Amino acid sequence: MTSNCPVIKKCLDKANSAEYCITMCRHGESEWNQKNLFCGWYNANLSKKGHEEAKRAGKAIKDEGIKFDIAYTSVLKRAQDTLNHILEVSGQTKIPIVSTWRLNERHYGGLTGQNKVEAVETFGEEQVAIWRRSYDVPPPEMEPEHPFYDDILNDPIYKDGPPREKFPKTESLKLCIERSMPFFYSTVIPQLKKGKNVIIAAHGNSLRGIVKSLERMTPEQIMGLNLPTGIPFQYRLDGLFRPIGTMRFLGDEETVTKAIEEVANQTKKK
Numbered sequence: 561m562t563s564n565c566p567v568i569k570k571c572l573d574k575a576n577s578a579e580y581c582i583t584m585c586r587h588g589e590s591e592w593n594q595k596n597l598f599c600g601w602y603n604a605n606l607s608k609k610g611h612e613e614a615k616r617a618g619k620a621i622k623d624e625g626i627k628f629d630i631a632y633t634s635v636l637k638r639a640q641d642t643l644n645h646i647l648e649v650s651g652q653t654k655i656p657i658v659s660t661w662r663l664n665e666r667h668y669g670g671l672t673g674q675n676k677v678e679a680v681e682t683f684g685e686e687q688v689a690i691w692r693r694s695y696d697v698p699p700p701e702m703e704p705e706h707p708f709y710d711d712i713l714n715d716p717i718y719k720d721g722p723p724r725e726k727f728p729k730t731e732s733l734k735l736c737i738e739r740s741m742p743f744f745y746s747t748v749i750p751q752l753k754k755g756k757n758v759i760i761a762a763h764g765n766s767l768r769g770i771v772k773s774l775e776r777m778t779p780e781q782i783m784g785l786n787l788p789t790g791i792p793f794q795y796r797l798d799g800l801f802r803p804i805g806t807m808r809f810l811g812d813e814e815t816v817t818k819a820i821e822e823v824a825n826q827t828k829k830k
């Protein structure tokens with residue numbers, strides 16, 4: 561965009577030249593990723609492989625000499641443990657860490673705890689693909705009889721929200737974006753504006769929501785994006801917080817491609 565008006569031109573020059581950098585990382589493989597179960601708000605641990613992936617992510621950040629000023633994560637331990645490994649291995653455990661339910665994985669509703677291949681056998685490939693990757697079709701709600709309903713609802717990690725009357729029973733990507741992006745714009749963006757270097761350690765779908773918003777992707781475009789576990793990626797952003805170039809993974813291309821394919825193929829029988 562260009563303009564002959566000096567005032568507009570000055571604003572546009574500033575917007576086009578300012579540059580921010582943000583690093584994000586989906587947590588390492590969880591025990592439920594390993595068992596191929598829909599996880600959502602269930603508070604799964606990292607698997608042994610997940611701990612290793614997270615440490616490797618920390619090494620990649622250390623090797624690149626990336627220094628963070630502040631870190632954001634969800635209230636779920638798979639994301640928090642991943643962040644802690646990253647900060648420990650890269651020698652930056654002293655930075656402030658902000659945890660919020662708003663960066664949680666999308667709530668997978670009644671699918672929580674179901675095996676992804678078995679879900680395809682029960683509901684069909686097309687339906688499960690819609691629940692996993694459509695933009696605005698949420699999975700069936702989690703009913704009070706669901707084996708994890710009470711554990712999740714009464715978990716003290718939710719003492720600061722969401723309020724009980726708004727506690728999700730299921731979420732589409734759209735609903736996940738509606739609670740994560742207000743946090744991103746009100747809390748993370750101001751830090752970037754102050755020149756701070758930020759890392760977000762979160763989840764496959766809460767991060768897909770941020771990517772969709774930053775890249776101004778359509779609902780159709782975001783359907784095709786799968787994020788690998790434990791591989792950090794970065795964006796350089798212009799003054800209007802638009803990406804300059806594509807996301808850059810801190811990992812070799814072969815490993816990244818293989819890890820992305822694994823996520824895409826989770827509903828296929830091995």
Ligand SMILES: O=C(O)[C@@H](COP(=O)(O)O)OP(=O)(O)O
Nearest residue numbers: 597598599600665692763764765
């Ligand atoms: O909830 C889950 O099962 C996965 C994402 O699953 P898909 O949407 O890729 O099926 O979330 P994460 O492991 O990132 O917390």
